[in-house]
Amino acid sequence: MHCVKKVTDDLYWIGGSDRRLALFENVYPIPRGVSYNSYVLLDEKTVLLDTVDASISGLFFENLEYVLDGRTLDYLIVNHMEPDHCAIIGDVVRRYPDVKLVCNAKTVPMLKQFFDFPVEDRTVIVKEMDTLCTGKHTFAFVMAPMVHWPEAMVSYDTVDKILFSADGFGTFGAINGNLFADEVNFERDWLDDARRYFINIVGKYGVQVQNLLKKAATLEIKMICPLHGPIWRENLGWFIEKYDTWSSYKPEDQAVMIAYASIYGNTENAAEILASKLADKGVKNIAMYDVSVTDPSVIVSESFRCSHLVFAAPSYNGGIFTKMETVLSELKAHSLQNRTVAIMENGTWAPVAGKQMREIFAGMKNIELLEEGVTIRSAVKEAQEASLEALAEKITSSLT
Numbered sequence: 001m002h003c004v005k006k007v008t009d010d011l012y013w014i015g016g017s018d019r020r021l022a023l024f025e026n027v028y029p030i031p032r033g034v035s036y037n038s039y040v041l042l043d044e045k046t047v048l049l050d051t052v053d054a055s056i057s058g059l060f061f062e063n064l065e066y067v068l069d070g071r072t073l074d075y076l077i078v079n080h081m082e083p084d085h086c087a088i089i090g091d092v093v094r095r096y097p098d099v100k101l102v103c104n105a106k107t108v109p110m111l112k113q114f115f116d117f118p119v120e121d122r123t124v125i126v127k128e129m130d131t132l133c134t135g136k137h138t139f140a141f142v143m144a145p146m147v148h149w150p151e152a153m154v155s156y157d158t159v160d161k162i163l164f165s166a167d168g169f170g171t172f173g174a175i176n177g178n179l180f181a182d183e184v185n186f187e188r189d190w191l192d193d194a195r196r197y198f199i200n201i202v203g204k205y206g207v208q209v210q211n212l213l214k215k216a217a218t219l220e221i222k223m224i225c226p227l228h229g230p231i232w233r234e235n236l237g238w239f240i241e242k243y244d245t246w247s248s249y250k251p252e253d254q255a256v257m258i259a260y261a262s263i264y265g266n267t268e269n270a271a272e273i274l275a276s277k278l279a280d281k282g283v284k285n286i287a288m289y290d291v292s293v294t295d296p297s298v299i300v301s302e303s304f305r306c307s308h309l310v311f312a313a314p315s316y317n318g319g320i321f322t323k324m325e326t327v328l329s330e331l332k333a334h335s336l337q338n339r340t341v342a343i344m345e346n347g348t349w350a351p352v353a354g355k356q357m358r359e360i361f362a363g364m365k366n367i368e369l370l371e372e373g374v375t376i377r378s379a380v381k382e383a384q385e386a387s388l389e390a391l392a393e394k395i396t397s398s399l400t
């Protein structure tokens, strides 16, 4: 049976959630599931804003039919061509053969690549700030190239002041009945997933997100309807501020994250001693992760949250322990900047991990590499306490 939610008098959410999928984009673990949001506006014309992943297409079409209540579908606005929102456009076209697809010029070749129906016959091509009147409502379109695909755009309902933000302002996490962010404890239960979603999927494109935020700042926005996660109708500024922080590569918290790799436990031991010393010096809320246990997407996200980062790893076949190497290359790929970084290494006959880790960070922008690194030869010895103490002191004094 249908399961829809009224958003405003004439706008409906007709999406759904997937709590079975283990990996979003076949990469990112989503233990809290994910929602695929799609919206229908019942104006003089009927308008569908994006579709959903094929995995929930059965419910989606039931919802669409229910909300249309016998009316036909006039427009499908295609804000983003990624298949989790688009894989069923071909089915929409088959069911509603007169539907017009509203999209920008960069969307057209993608539609042709993904589908076999004649595309040109049914597209309405829009450019920056073009408008589409559907009766009572008029949509304006704002291009958002490379947030995070080239054809991405957002749609703005100029009457109800609603921004349909595509993947922007989205988050992992299934909708558990509460569709609106003000109906959940977002900061406690959702923020980590929202950050992990943004940083890992869009984080590389900070400049492009900043451009979009600048354009959005010129619009009066009363509601944000993203393609994943809750709808924002209160306290929008708080979430927009988070996006501004993340996309400008500023640390969100003055805080320390320690990410370590360890085969036999000795590097872990050093990391524990350092954490303990930091705590003794008054550092609170230290985050600590074993890179072999915690998914890289979490460590990448935490690296964007925290201002001070410690990476500790054994040398491994003349290189860096592989799990740590993966994390560091992810951080580089996501353009991490503006952080204070400390390195700890371990090695039994020829420690090289420290040098190689430093080289990776040297190639990143605005990274202050603390000189007080720590080298462990196999196991931590009393003689090394002084260097761990010096590193803890350096981190603590640089935090304040």
Ligand SMILES: Cc1cc2nc3c(=O)[nH]c(=O)nc-3n(C[C@H](O)[C@H](O)[C@H](O)COP(=O)(O)O)c2cc1C
Pocket (backbone or CB within 6 Å): 261, 262, 263, 264, 265, 266, 267, 268, 314, 315, 316, 317, 318, 319, 346, 347, 348, 349, 350, 351, 352, 377, 378, 379
């Ligand atoms: C497969 C393998 C390759 C290693 N390669 C190196 C190396 O190239 N250079 C080195 O100094 N130690 C090397 N080691 C030794 C580890 O770096 C060393 O035992 C370290 O103390 C392990 O730290 P852990 O106790 O935290 O796992 C290697 C160990 C293993 C298991």
